Amino acid sequence: MKIEFGDDGIVIDAALIAPLLNVAPAGVPGLMREGAITSLCETGIGEDDGEYRLSFFYLGRRVRLKVNASGEVLRRSIVDYGDIPLPTAMHRPGG
Template sequence: MTIEIGDGGIVIDATLIGPLLKVTPEDVPKLMRDGAITSLCETGVGDDAGAYRLSFFYQGRRVRLQVTESGEVLRRSIVDYGDIPLPQAMHRPGG
């Protein structure tokens, strides 16, 4: 599954993000609007130019997607602290 990257921003299907965050895809838009799911987009520089790292945070979980400029997901990672809130350092770029 690819991610749409264009002049209007980045669009990710909730069916990709929801299961990784352990929520139903139908709940993703509302949780994002309510600020329960937050995100961070980092643009690659140097050897990573043209790539993006997209991070999504929900409760004690962080999901990261490394994506090409065409929207192909190259890598994904999940950090899950369970019932413990993520440390603030996990919410920072490069953290």
């Protein structure tokens, strides 16, 4: 299982996002519960209908996954500011 869409929301395998955020997979759930890793889901419209952009934020890093409705990753991107906190604009939808 990598990414599943269901009635209870989106479930993502920690092993998929952990290396992109430079953390251990076992640490992802705790960091999310603590609010250290945050996330944002955007639903595609128009030509992106049926696709989603999932963004994850941790320290100075933003990871984005563009996925289709079956959970296949179509594109990924990483922005890493190193020790500098991400600018607020990087946390906004479409930012």
